[in-house]
Amino acid sequence: MTVGFVMMVHDALHRAEQVARHFATNGCPVVIHCDKRTPRAEFDGLKRGLADLENVKFCKRHACDWGTWSLVQASQTGSEMMLTSFPEVRHVYLASGSCLPLRPIESLRAYLADRPMTNFIESVTIEDVHWTVGGLDEERFTFRFPFSWKKYRKSFDTYVRFQRRFGCTRKLPKGIVPHLGSQWWCLTRQTLSAILEDPDRAEIDRYFSKVWIPDESYYQTLVRQFATNIESRSLTLSKFDFQGKPHIFYDDHLQLLRRSDCFMARKIWPEANRLYDAFLKPKDEFTRAEPNPGKIDRIFAKAVERRTQGRDGLYMQSRLPADGIDKGKTCAPYSIFEGFSDIFEDFDVWLARAVDARVHGHLYAPDGAEFAGGQTIFTGALSNSPKLRDYNPCAFLTSLIWNTRGERQVFQFGPRDTQGISWLVATDPNAQITVISGAWAVPLFQSNANFSEIRREAARLQKIEAEHLDILRSPYRKARVRIWTLADFIESPMEPLQTVIDEIGTRGGRRLAEAPKMRDLTGFGQFLQNLKNQGMHPHLMGDFPTGDQQESQQRPRKRPYLVK
Template sequence: MSVGIVMLVHTALGRAAQVARHWTAAGCPVVIHCDAKVSARAYRAFRKELSDETEIRFSPRFRCDWGTWGIVQATQGASEKMLHDFPEVRHVYLASGSCLPLRPVRELQDYLAARPQTDFIESATTADVPWTVGGLDAERFTLRFPFSWKRQRRLFDRYVALQRRLGFRRRIPKGLVPHMGSQWWCLTRRTLSAILEDPDRRLHDRYFRRVWIPDESYFQTLARRYSTDIESRSLTLSKFDFQGKPHIFYDDHLQLLRRSDCFVARKIWPQANRLYRVFLTDAEGGKRTEPNPGKIDRIFSKAVERRTRGRPGLYMQSRFPHGGWENGLTSSKYTVFQGFAELFEDFEMWLARTSGVRVHGHVFGPGDAEFAGRQPVINGALSARAAIRDANPGAYLTNMIWNTRGERQCFQYGPADNQGIVPLLTADSNAQVAVISGAWAVPLFRSNLNFGEIRAEAARLQKVESEFLEALRSPHAKARFRIWTMAEFVESPMEPLQTAVDEMETRSARRLTEAPKMADLSGFGQFLQTLKNQGMHPYLMGDFPALDDPAGGARPGKTRKPYLVQK
């Protein structure tokens, strides 16, 4: 009899009884502490179920709230009973009711028998490790924590804030250097007896009673005072997520747990029938390997990354409420053209033919979304209905890019469209935006509206586009963009068209041999001059001479460069 098991039980009493019998069947005495919060009726039934086991004892019950002194009291009481009732025990292994042996108990006994003076307890100073979650590392030893963090959160937070404001600091008992580590340890009889029989134990207990989460620091600190050989690690496999909550193991973790080579694991889901059935079959495996939880650390690291970062452009329950957790606002690159469809009559068809990508119309226009081919529904059952789109324009764009990943998407945009996507668009590093500023005036120029209506609409559209351009040029914007004034674009359209197509990075990228058909701009300069004369200054188009025809005519004494290129 070399190993005794102290079990702290508060739930799933049937599973705890099953594991306790497994320990005693291998010759390990067990002392069980059952949380005082468990009803008297359930506790009596639990004791009755194990009454036939002579190697099982029950220790005095204490209320065990997370992060409070009760857990240490429970451990002390059960450990004292273990040392008193089983003098042959040389190592005491602390486990919970949700712990499950992963290897034959004989292997644990042999392992500890070969290391009779070694204490296995994770123990490190707060300055050495970044384990703590929630901002309380060194402060847990210098402030007082009389309130339960789970049951009295408001009092807990206010009392901490008050102590910080007053500059209160507790005095650490002489000779103690606070250490922290996993609650689940395996100590030698010599070290555990020294801690429990210390003449200064009353002083130590009074100090740690008001430390936050003392079960992770009481034995970890005092073991440093008495142990002659500490291995700062736990023999129990316990993994925690980024919020400090323990991972729960289910049936589908069977192979993962086997690869760890650890002696014990927690927390096991009480309904994981397969795990209990497999691991509680105590066959002599003959395994002599060191426990190595590092074998599965990579898997847990990936799980944490997937939980916190997810996949770019896919909004998950674990990330959606948290700003800054997006890991990329959208899943892949896409291109937005503003002003091109207004300046060129067949731009969508030309671009699709030239680049081979899917080219949409005004997806966020005043009416329904203009998907390529004017389909009412596209990938992922994304509807073109305006009511659905406008309920959350940013999410709509994100869904469109996610649903069509693997295929580059392009769509038209303009100041008359829904501006709800601008914050996402400008902040998205996947967005490539090409703008011909002022091109929104072409449809107005060709409309049959009276000039008063045209003037008012032109002023509104120019204001909207000006704000959009300002957002694109913001130092905080991450979208890539190109901006040409309409005047400079019309003067020589082939070069900016080639630039816009090249930046789409399509496999079929090549030198352009043709351009889309430009709208007839005869009289456009005079149209702009009339707007000026009416008191509206159209400055985003660039410098259009009032009597010049930039599309088809030429200035006196100057021949206009052609923009059609023949092979």
């Protein structure tokens, strides 16, 4: 007694010939069904290539379409020939032309000999199915599907909507309980012959001919009627991605396939020469290990996760149009300082000496990105061109962080800059944002412009910063945000500076021993009062003292800048 293979092929016939010869020379009969649409010349070449093997036969050809009854017809025709032509066959194994045996045939024969009455077919009720992707569950059995989903998609969808709207359902044949499962099975002669010789087969076939994807439900349902010993699993390793498309195995999957201990795998890439050479060569020894595709399930789960969610901060072309499905907006922590360069002289130079990070100027300055060291082209071929940067300001930042992973990036930001990244950074857990609100007024205070121009510019900048702060305070915020008013910050600047810089990491791990030089703010309080007198309300600076009160409070605050 042995196992016979029914092979359904349609392309890459040279590989099908190679696998069929492997089966036949190892004592297993083979019946081949070749798609009727396969060119006659290719089919004749396949027949000539296997003509020397008496235990290889070719059955009647059907024109097969995905998800249609023609696939079941092809398997029925091949199975009937197998049962009639080879009476010594005890198990019939359904395989495709892209299947490849992973273990010696003798191993499979011994495995089935130990289980002479066991049917291996995945067969679960529709209530238990959780792996159908983008398809139908109960409706595939209660509706009619006369149109090919792949060839006549519009007609298919229109007819489904029509049946849903008017409640056009049909009854299942008596005693039929729908089941679903993989179409690659291994059934005993007794069970398969009972299915094919059922007196009610004509009625059952008529019903299943209008079921959607009947090759996943015909044998899976009927085996429950005629078999008593069923193992609801396939002996063929077949993995599918998140879209329901089969994974294709290539040469670099060799060790992965060996680890599965499965008897067969599909789909194998026709050009995977290394796989065919490795698995089809004669083997003296074989293992009796139980097939265990679960060993590699974790790898496939990781592959699906990587394909659908990608890596933190990496935006691939295949996922870029679908906003929000990536795992993380950026790949690494970074820091933004807002207002510090307005109240401290050469703040970026001082900060670069203090922290273990790459410190840039205003990356979103109107005249162009101020990269560290005055570079015009930065890592990853990022240009300082404002036109290129502002075409997609968010992608500019995420590219900068991705291209410099392993090194923390720090840059300045303010209301004079391009504001396109506000929502990105506010909702990014990797962002550390430190704001001195109202600091933008200091450069205006020190400018020589006409006061009417200063007032208009101050009103514009305050409006921009107010909107930006509203975003940073949004309930959707995920960034680590600290906001001080200008008045609160200059009252004790070293304490907040030390807190923020400790999070970034100081060079050598020491506390700050040097403070940045603050700009002269003498008369700044009166400047704000003048803005109020001109009809503007500068409210983002906090309660800033005016006149003599400011000067008397500023003098004793010059010493705390040095911390020993």
